Amino acid sequence: MEKACLLIILLRSGGLSTLTPLSREYHFVNQTVSWTVAQNYCRANFTDLATIYNSDINQLFVSMANRINDWAWIGLYNDRYSWKWSMEGKLFYVGSTHEFLIWANSQPDCVNAKEYCVALQGQTQMNDRPCGDSYPFLCYNAKNTSYILVKESRSWSEAQSYCRTYHTDLTSIRSKEEKSNITLTLNGSGVQYVWIGLYRDPWAPWSDNTTSTFTNWAYSQPNNYNSVEYCGMFNLMTGEWADVFCGLRLYFFCFTGEVQNANTVRSCHHVKH
Template sequence: MEETCLLLILLLSGGLSTLPPHSREYQFVNQLMTWTEAQSYCREHFTDLVTIYNSNINQLLLSMSPNIDTFAWIGLYDDRYSWKWSMEGKLFYVGSTHEFLIWANGQPDCVNAKEYCVALQGQTQMDDRPCGDSYPFLCYNASSTSYILVKESRSWSEAQSYCRTYHTDLTSIRSKEEKSNITLTLNGSGVQYVWIGLYRDPWAFWSDNTTSTFTNWEPSQPNNYNSAQYCVTMYFMSGKWSDSACNEKADVFCFTGEVQNANTIRSCHHVKH
């Protein structure tokens, strides 16, 4: 038997500016699944895994859950291949294999949930690194179509500012020819790591493709323990979030509807399977 709780968010005239504008029903599914299984289940039986837009909704979901020492999946996940180029500002998929973009062994791994910028390691392979680390960096100058290695170590954002001030931007690598020219520029430089213009936004994706910047992490989270935690659970005892391995099993929060606003009616019923 599976207990499903429905939490109906009713549309208010005027509403609250911090909430989306339409009604949603929330369902707590007391059934253990992986994150992918939970996503499929929610999409088949309801609309999708839940998106949490603010503390009010977080608290409402917590009120639906049993007061026990366990967790439930929400829709937030971290896509470790959602990289963008500084020069273009557009999403550019950089998978594990590519003709001219090659990740170093075991990369990207987002150690301690802190590595969201990319440096070339050994001049040819990419490695995700903490954006606050200081390394030499490679600028691109569009007017002279040249690559400029700056050996002064700076953080990724400082390197980006420098390149945009004195050249065009941090370099991108979008062709074999660019990769070859960059390799020639770095040849003999002796640098171990050098920043390039590749970066990503952490925890930027919800399963239903809507946008929410609200977070409610546990104090030590996210930490990407063992470099394997890219999905998010809510803890029933506190309503706080943790990053978890996506193949772990947990209960599930789903929703039915579009986007939402604020008054609440709660009802629970039992569903037999």
């Protein structure tokens, strides 16, 4: 594989949206593979799939591809099984075989890429829902270890604010005992959906476990078409992003370096003969 590198200096006055990494070197790999294979390749040969921190790096990637009319993988991934509790804010995995956190059938599915908050459905099963939807909600009061069902419908963030003002927070389910107590609280309530404190940040973190405030989604993107699009791809002609099925075979961008504040990056092209 032949490599050619171009040193590019990003000016400090460029209005960067987030801190750029120290001496980060970017690599365009001219092979088409799935997102997972691209991630494994980048981690084996460089550091990881690339994170885009600002418009300068976004435009750099367009120039590196030399006008190829196609798409490429970046480190953008929408992990539908990584969630946080409102009370704790730490990421943890909630898969289909969790001991006491049970997803409803075919959940989570992140319909239209808009479902990032969780409601209990039928008192015991979880369903990801749009955070702006209005449902009753369940607060937790740590002073007397009680669960309070509020039947007034509110959005998830409004429910969180209410619980934090009048109690402790939206309820968490961290043990079989807590789940049993919540089921007893909801028994006979007649509510179809009720908010709990489970949520996630969309499209964060990136593959290298960093976050970026910069986005460049194409029109109507992301949309999670057919609820199977959880990886982010980069248009090599326009620099716009879209979500797509992770098994698609695309070119990809890797990086070498650490995540620190600096103003210098290097771009490299890797061509397979």
